[in-house]
Amino acid sequence: MSWLTAVVFLLIPAIAVVARRSAGSWLAPSAFFAAFWTVFGGLPLVAGPVQVAPTGMLFIAGSCAAVLLGAWLAQKRARIALTSRDVQEPPLLGWLIAACTVMGLIVVVVIVASINVGGGSQGGLVGLIHQLAVARNAGTWQEPAVARILTAATYLGPMLSGIMIGLRSAATGARGTNYRRWISLVVLVPSLLITAILTTRSSLLIPLALGAGAYLATAVATRSVPPLTLQRVALLVALLLVLGASFILVQMARYAGWSSGQPLAVAQLVWLDTFPYAGVFSAWFQAHAVTASLHPTLGQYTFAGFFDLLHIHSRVAGLYTDQVVINGSNYNIYTVFRGLIEDFTIPGALLFLAVVGFGAQVAYRRAQSGGLLFIGLLAAFYAFTVWSFVVNIFIYNSIVLAFAVLIGYLALATRPSFIRAAARLGRSPAT
Numbered sequence: 001m002s003w004l005t006a007v008v009f010l011l012i013p014a015i016a017v018v019a020r021r022s023a024g025s026w027l028a029p030s031a032f033f034a035a036f037w038t039v040f041g042g043l044p045l046v047a048g049p050v051q052v053a054p055t056g057m058l059f060i061a062g063s064c065a066a067v068l069l070g071a072w073l074a075q076k077r078a079r080i081a082l083t084s085r086d087v088q089e090p091p092l093l094g095w096l097i098a099a100c101t102v103m104g105l106i107v108v109v110v111i112v113a114s115i116n117v118g119g120g121s122q123g124g125l126v127g128l129i130h131q132l133a134v135a136r137n138a139g140t141w142q143e144p145a146v147a148r149i150l151t152a153a154t155y156l157g158p159m160l161s162g163i164m165i166g167l168r169s170a171a172t173g174a175r176g177t178n179y180r181r182w183i184s185l186v187v188l189v190p191s192l193l194i195t196a197i198l199t200t201r202s203s204l205l206i207p208l209a210l211g212a213g214a215y216l217a218t219a220v221a222t223r224s225v226p227p228l229t230l231q232r233v234a235l236l237v238a239l240l241l242v243l244g245a246s247f248i249l250v251q252m253a254r255y256a257g258w259s260s261g262q263p264l265a266v267a268q269l270v271w272l273d274t275f276p277y278a279g280v281f282s283a284w285f286q287a288h289a290v291t292a293s294l295h296p297t298l299g300q301y302t303f304a305g306f307f308d309l310l311h312i313h314s315r316v317a318g319l320y321t322d323q324v325v326i327n328g329s330n331y332n333i334y335t336v337f338r339g340l341i342e343d344f345t346i347p348g349a350l351l352f353l354a355v356v357g358f359g360a361q362v363a364y365r366r367a368q369s370g371g372l373l374f375i376g377l378l379a380a381f382y383a384f385t386v387w388s389f390v391v392n393i394f395i396y397n398s399i400v401l402a403f404a405v406l407i408g409y410l411a412l413a414t415r416p417s418f419i420r421a422a423a424r425l426g427r428s429p430a431t
Contacts, residue, residue, distance in 0.1 A: 002051060002053070002054060005051075008058050011058075011064075011065075012037050012064055013034075015068055016035045016038050016064070019034050022072065022075075028361070028364060029067065029357055029360035029361050029364055029378075030064075033064055036388075037064055040277075040278075043275060044279055048276055052279045053279075053282035053283060053285070053286045055285055055289075056278065056283070059285055059289075059337060059341075059346070063350065066351070066357065068357065069357065070354035070355060070358035070361065071357040071360065071361035073354075074357070074361035074362050075361060087167065090409070090413030091418065091422030094184070096409070097160045097164065099153075100154070101187045104150070104153050104157060105190050107147045107153070107154065108194060110144050110150075111143065114143075114147075115132055129196070129199060129250075132197065132199075143198075152401045152402045152405070153402075154194070155207055155398060155402035156402040156406060157190075159210050159214040159376075161184035162216075163215070164181060164184045165181050167222065188211075191203055191207045191208075195250060196253075199254040201250075206393065206399070210379070210383050212386065213381075214379040216382050217375045217379040218375055220375075221374070251270065273333075276324070276331055276333070277333045277335050277390065278389075280333060281334045281338055285338075285341070292341055296343055296345050296348065297342050301338075302344075302352075302395075303394075305394070305395050305397040305400060306397070308397075333390055335389055336389075339392055340353070356381070359377075359381075360378065363381065376403065379403075379406075
């Protein structure tokens with residue numbers, strides 16, 4: 001680890017502390033963004049297989065400062081008076097979660113059926129997973145179009161679940177006995193099955209990130225942010241260990257029969273896939289950021305899904321075609337920052353993040369006032385932040401569609417006509 005990089009890194013927690021004191025909460029957008037990068041910028045310094053260059057870390061610190069600046073301008077320019085308004089559970093929430101779960105299971109059935117048609121079911125479940133991985137890498141199997149469309153339900157469902165858990169936790173208290181709110185987590189079952197079949201960790205991690213973002217946004221709206229206790233930290237660590245062990249088992253099934261499928265080899269591969277992002281981004285930044293700024297791509301990375309949908313520019317798997325070889329493994333995760341620089345230049349990327357900070361702060365204040373609609377907008381910021389160490393989460397059209405449905409539903413949920421219609425179906429907001 002370079003001592004200069006470590007010194008530059010200290011700017012990030014300093015910005016986080018300033019943002020926390022200014023906003024009064026770690027869930028305030030500027031504090032949350034800087035706190036997230038305090039953790040995810042610090043981990044690669046001690047656990048990453050690639051050394052992080054000081055210039056790349058300096059840009060990350062500048063990004064945190066840009067979000068803070070945008071949020072500060074929102075506080076000064078867009079003064080929003082806080083009001084005391086109870087947030088009621090929107091109607092038909094449970095039915096929508098159930099519908100998303102069913103659609104997610106349909107995705108699983110469609111995927112399995114497409115594999116069976118191809119004759120890849122021989123050798124048991126592990127053999128099926130291994131053969132599918134080979135077919136996907138060779139380009140001989142693609143996810144059916146129906147499954148790709150319905151995948152939006154596996155993103156929408158966890159967000160609705162996060163909202164339900166947040167609202168019912170606030171209603172019963174953090175230590176309440178209403179355990180029924182946790183039943184909504186069944187919506188993650190399709191994501192678990194898809195992860196096991198396709199051996200794609202993002203199939204589970206993205207829904208988890210979206211659900212967590214929706215829960216945090218709901219906690220802001222209900223003003224019931226749970227305190228960070230030792231018990232909760234231990235529970236989070238245990239969850240991360242379980243996820244890590246599960247991903248190792250899934251990768252072992254993927255590489256079954258190969259030397260790379262041994263437990264130690266898979267554990268090393270998971271490590272290599274988890275921590276190099278800051279080092280890979282900083283190496284790219286040092287070598288290509290200035291050149292990329294001279295030829296901005298004007299949105300083809302930040303809005304890759306739209307560009308692909310409109311046939312302006314094709315979005316390739318993994319977003320970036322150039323890869324870095326680390327101990328014989330290819331790696332193409334460059335964080336959200338590379339796409340922003342490629343699209344808008346270095347100063348343009350910082351300006352973009354300042355605008356994000358401004359909008360997120362407005363949504364945060366509106367959500368604090370009990371604005372149901374702004375829960376969806378604030379959840380979008382949290383999801384953007386949590387996935388920023390990989391790429392811009394909104395390059396996927398299915399995620400954009402899920403958020404569009406979520407925000408549309410939350411907008412309708414406050415209309416009396418919608419509430420009356422829901423009541424006729426035997427479901428009122430109070431239940």
